[in-house]
Amino acid sequence: MALLAAFVGTPVAAAADDPDLTSFYQQKLSWERCGQDLQSGARSDGAGQPPGFRKRLECARLEVPRDYGNPGRSTMQVQLIRLKATGPGKRLGSLVLNPGGPGASGVNYLIDSGNSFANLGRRYDIVSFDPRGTGHTEPVSCGSKLAPPPGSGADDSLAAKEKRINEACGRYSGGLLRWVGTQDVARDMDVLRAAVRDDKLNYLGFSYGTKLGAVYAHEFPRKVGRMVLDSVEDPTKNAWQTALSQVRGFQRALDDFAADCTRQADCPLGTDEGKAQDQLRHWYQQLSEQPMKVKGETVDETSYVYALREALYSRSDWPALRQALEQLRHGDGAGILRLSDAGGGSAAHSDSVPARRIGQDELPPQDQLALRAISCRDTSERYGADDYPRAERELTKASPLFGPDIAPTLLDCYNWPAAGDDASRDVAAPDAPPLLLVATTNDPATPYQGAFNMARELRNSSIVLTYRGEGHAAYTTGDPCVQRHVDDFLLSGTLPKSHTSCS
Known part of the structure; x- marks a missing residue:
């Protein structure tokens, strides 16, 4: 047992008064074939996947503390999924994927898109998971239907509706909302690293998954293995600045489409x-x-x-x-x-960008509720009815099409029933090895400059690989140059030279 503890490691050098997490770090996972209840949530019907692909999928549950400060009080079960390494070549351990969101199901993503990682899957077990509050891991619930506004003269404004949604979330998930933040999920990933018997975490994160990876590097710098962040969130921007940046990004992308058309x-x-x-x-x-x-x-x-x-x-x-x-x-x-109706098939499309608006008595879908819960836990910002006219004005000025659509996201945390803070924006990881950051020049959701801001904030000589193209999630475009550099790093540890670009 002592040898096992030394191999899987502990989260950080423990102080005398730190809570004991030994049982979580030494747990053994029971992998078995994924049930139909898990596979039914995915979009893929098997088309485009190799024969027998779904039969190769294995699932397990990872036990983690609900509150890492008080691990003995209660726990939760994180849903895992994996594709075991196929060979040939020496197995390198596990490669953990996160598709983004926040709120996206990693289980569904691997079912839908696992074959995109076939080259990496020769030498890695490809592992993904549903972060707490999403999918099959204690999903955030706000009821089945939104109660109507009270009284005939009730406020039916957008802000009033957002407040009603958030009050419903407090009623149905109030005991969960404090524990769904990115820092908690990063700690879950370190327990996962130990449970798959890896000394260091190898990781590929897209979109919001880049924030999650960076927070992990900040919290566990000496446990970072080979880490790739693709379509990088900007840790220097707050929610308002992020919304404005996305509005401008989508407008630039539409300009490019129109010019091409x-x-x-x-x-x-x-x-x-x-x-x-x-x-x-x-x-x-x-x-x-x-x-x-x-x-x-x-x-x-x-x-x-x-x-x-x-x-x-x-x-x-x-x-x-x-x-x-x-x-x-x-x-x-x-x-x-x-x-x-086509969203969600590839690396996550959320990243604070809203789904279609809903009726007065409807609730957002579960992934959007999870996005809201995680985002509100990760920020102290609480914009309300008085802020909305300026938000709509500024964002509409930036884009008459996308501004009015994205402005309502700034009301997501209006009267949110759980406190939030900005701690997850601190990603400094000077003791972590360099990461590979992949940035697309015309990425609408996570604009290009964000990767350079992330690299600067990490303070560990991380490299930015530029993809001169359109869209979100460069690795999954199939561009051979991007895939070669990412695969070289994950398979052999070879980083591209600084200022390398693919087009």
């Missing part, structure tokens, strides 16, 4: 780039004034903007957006509806 023979926006922007705004106004019905569903200005956003996450979706806009030009909103 006008050069295509089948562009529904015509051949004049200036008029193309006018047309995009015209459809927004038209759908605002007169929504369409498609198979019983409403296509309005919100679903239109959501469709635009989804297509801008990957350049490979631009042809589908051109086709959807061509249909819209002929009075058919079916393509817009398909795109607006």
